[in-house]
Amino acid sequence: MNIRLTTEEHVTTEPGETLHAALRRAGVDLVASCGGTGSCGKCKVRVVSGKFAGVPSTRLTLRERERGMVLACQTVAETDLYLEVPKESRLVVGDRIALSRTGELAAYLRTYGAEINPLTKRIDLELPPPTLTDSISDLDRLKRALVLAGFGGIRLSHGVLATMAGVLRCADWKVSLTYVEDNEFRDEALFLTSQDDARHRYGIAVDVGTTTVVLYLVSLADGAVVDVASTYNSQIQYGDDVITRIVFAAEQSDARHGVAALQSAVISDINALLDAVTARHAIADESIDAVTLAGNTTMSHIVWGLDPASIREEPYIPTLNFFPVWKAGTLRLKVNKQAPVFTMPCVASYVGGDIVAGVLASKMHRCPETALLMDIGTNGEIAIGNEEWLVTAACSAGPCFEGSGIRCGMRATAGAIESVRIDRSSFEPAVSVIGNVHSVGICGSGMIDAIAELFQCGLLNPKGHLVEGLTSRIRKGEDGLEYLLVRSPDRQNDIVLTQCDIENLLRAKAAMYAGVTTLLAEAGFTIDAIQRVYIAGGFGSYLNIEQAIFLGMLPDLPRDRFSYLGNTSITGAYLALLAKELRNEAEAIAARMTYIELSASRLFMDEYVSALFLPHTDLSQFPSVARRLGERKA
Numbered sequence: 001m002n003i004r005l006t007t008e009e010h011v012t013t014e015p016g017e018t019l020h021a022a023l024r025r026a027g028v029d030l031v032a033s034c035g036g037t038g039s040c041g042k043c044k045v046r047v048v049s050g051k052f053a054g055v056p057s058t059r060l061t062l063r064e065r066e067r068g069m070v071l072a073c074q075t076v077a078e079t080d081l082y083l084e085v086p087k088e089s090r091l092v093v094g095d096r097i098a099l100s101r102t103g104e105l106a107a108y109l110r111t112y113g114a115e116i117n118p119l120t121k122r123i124d125l126e127l128p129p130p131t132l133t134d135s136i137s138d139l140d141r142l143k144r145a146l147v148l149a150g151f152g153g154i155r156l157s158h159g160v161l162a163t164m165a166g167v168l169r170c171a172d173w174k175v176s177l178t179y180v181e182d183n184e185f186r187d188e189a190l191f192l193t194s195q196d197d198a199r200h201r202y203g204i205a206v207d208v209g210t211t212t213v214v215l216y217l218v219s220l221a222d223g224a225v226v227d228v229a230s231t232y233n234s235q236i237q238y239g240d241d242v243i244t245r246i247v248f249a250a251e252q253s254d255a256r257h258g259v260a261a262l263q264s265a266v267i268s269d270i271n272a273l274l275d276a277v278t279a280r281h282a283i284a285d286e287s288i289d290a291v292t293l294a295g296n297t298t299m300s301h302i303v304w305g306l307d308p309a310s311i312r313e314e315p316y317i318p319t320l321n322f323f324p325v326w327k328a329g330t331l332r333l334k335v336n337k338q339a340p341v342f343t344m345p346c347v348a349s350y351v352g353g354d355i356v357a358g359v360l361a362s363k364m365h366r367c368p369e370t371a372l373l374m375d376i377g378t379n380g381e382i383a384i385g386n387e388e389w390l391v392t393a394a395c396s397a398g399p400c401f402e403g404s405g406i407r408c409g410m411r412a413t414a415g416a417i418e419s420v421r422i423d424r425s426s427f428e429p430a431v432s433v434i435g436n437v438h439s440v441g442i443c444g445s446g447m448i449d450a451i452a453e454l455f456q457c458g459l460l461n462p463k464g465h466l467v468e469g470l471t472s473r474i475r476k477g478e479d480g481l482e483y484l485l486v487r488s489p490d491r492q493n494d495i496v497l498t499q500c501d502i503e504n505l506l507r508a509k510a511a512m513y514a515g516v517t518t519l520l521a522e523a524g525f526t527i528d529a530i531q532r533v534y535i536a537g538g539f540g541s542y543l544n545i546e547q548a549i550f551l552g553m554l555p556d557l558p559r560d561r562f563s564y565l566g567n568t569s570i571t572g573a574y575l576a577l578l579a580k581e582l583r584n585e586a587e588a589i590a591a592r593m594t595y596i597e598l599s600a601s602r603l604f605m606d607e608y609v610s611a612l613f614l615p616h617t618d619l620s621q622f623p624s625v626a627r628r629l630g631e632r633k634a
């Protein structure tokens with residue numbers, strides 16, 4: 001059967017195949033937060049004409065059903081179909097996400113006092129050309145030159161020998177040998193080039209996030225960031241968070257195929273970014289000869305094709321935390337196949353290399369003052385400590401800050417409401433939208449703003465329940481009470497925050513705050529001990545600190561103790577790419593961090609229940625909020 005889209009794309013579907021699967025096969029990716037189980041309601045499409053069979057879903061409103069909306073993952077075609085795929089259902093892969101301040105990174109690297117010492121090094125060699133009287137083999141000639149240069153102990157890889165004969169002759173016997181230092185074995189020579197080709201050397205630092213993939217192309221000579229590219233992690237088509245992706249892999253008839261599909265999705269993303277930056281700067285793939293990767297433990301496993309199944313099962317054990325330096329060719333990355341790949345070490349199943357990178361980038365492990373690092377992304381991870389001790393935990397906040405599980409939720413991209421103000425007397429909202437375009441949904445910072453504003457206006461009580469009767473914007477919707485944020489012209493696509501959404505977000509903020517208080521208690525401290533708070537993650541770039549404190553998500557500390565660090569995972573990967581000392585430091589951080597498993601902590605559960613209130617059942621923990629609430633009442 002055939003499916004024609006309103007965008008003039010054509011797709012064929014096999015008998016019994018869901019629309020979601022058929023569209024994905026044809027390259028039309030849909031947002032599929034639940035991995036196609038029918039629970040997230042994100043894969044909505046509209047059947048304009050044709051017959052279909054499907055499972056009725058409560059994830060669709062009556063109005064949506066009347067308009068022909070169906071969940072693509074729960075629907076199969078019975079005849080040829082004419083379909084509309086709404087903008088918000090499309091998974092946009094390849095969106096560029098604004099990144100800034102990369103120009104300052106080389107200067108930031110210098111503040112560590114570390115020498116530029118990348119993963120790969122080069123030796124320039126000039127070999128005497130062979131003659132009838134000096135007719136030793138090319139390999140012996142190269143070894144002889146290495147001995148003379150003081151590198152007699154170096155191992156020569158197959159990569160060197162594979163191209164050696166041609167390179168030596170084309171380069172007129174003036175060559176550059178790239179090698180990698182090895183702490184345990186002899187240093188290994190990786191490949192040979194002409195000295196001209198060796199003049200420009202690049203590396204890439206990659207943040208493999210659950211939601212986004214960010215890549216820096218870096219000059220290995222001076223640490224300059226030559227270009228930046230980012231995209232959504234297209235594994236999203238298999239699920240929004242790490243758990244749904246692990247489940248996806250496990251549910252395939254052979255888990256290896258599931259892991260391979262996930263691996264191939266993210267490797268294609270990195271390669272697409274590489275295509276873009278190498279084309280922009282006319283750089284040959286072979287000139288990129290060092291790679292660092294930072295990701296959470298599941299992403300790090302999947303990138304290397306390791307089955308992450310045991311990460312999800314009690315007692316939550318990863319295959320490994322410290323990854324050997326493997327070759328880029330193993331990953332089919334579009335860089336020099338021999339390039340070594342350093343993977344940021346992980347701490348435990350739910351605290352990965354991205355957090356180690358974050359600690360490295362914040363320098364909290366080097367400072368005497370106690371700092372709190374909160375990475376608020378698809379999940380929430382926290383680290384607390386100083387130069388003497390470090391503790392860490394994952395808070396299971398869930399992906400709602402990324403828009404998942406929220407009726408009108410979306411990621412922080414164009415069209416997302418990022419901030420909300422509600423007039424105290426009319427209760428009318430004013431919203432600002434990313435990209436100054438029409439709003440199509442609301443992202444994490446917008447939701448935090450909206451809930452904090454509703455609470456401040458008295459439209460939300462401390463239990464997080466919407467209060468009826470004060471404004472017509474609080475109305476009964478398909479899922480119960482909801483607050484109308486933006487009315488759409490046809491009233492079909494109103495942007496609302498439902499009671500369910502609010503409860504979802506309160507659970508997430510409670511998990512973050514309870515994680516902080518539990519970790520502090522485990523370390524024998526209270527909130528006052530925290531002298532610095534670092535907020536990390538793409539989400540952190542938009543977060544309104546004041547509102548997040550008002551909500552009880554962040555501790556009520558003097559505002560000058562808070563700093564945004566943006567994406568610390570990519571900053572840490574950048575630092576590790578350039579300095580051996582910082583690669584060693586990352587390994588030392590991972591080794592000395594104490595991981596606390598919160599799911600097994602009684603204290604965490606108690607703290608979590610207390611933190612479900614707005615801002616908290618114990619108002620003494622939020623003195624500035626208590627003051628503001630008192631003023632409001634007065």
Ligand code: FES
Nearest residue numbers: 036038041043073
């Ligand atoms: S409901 Fe279809 S992918 Fe989640």
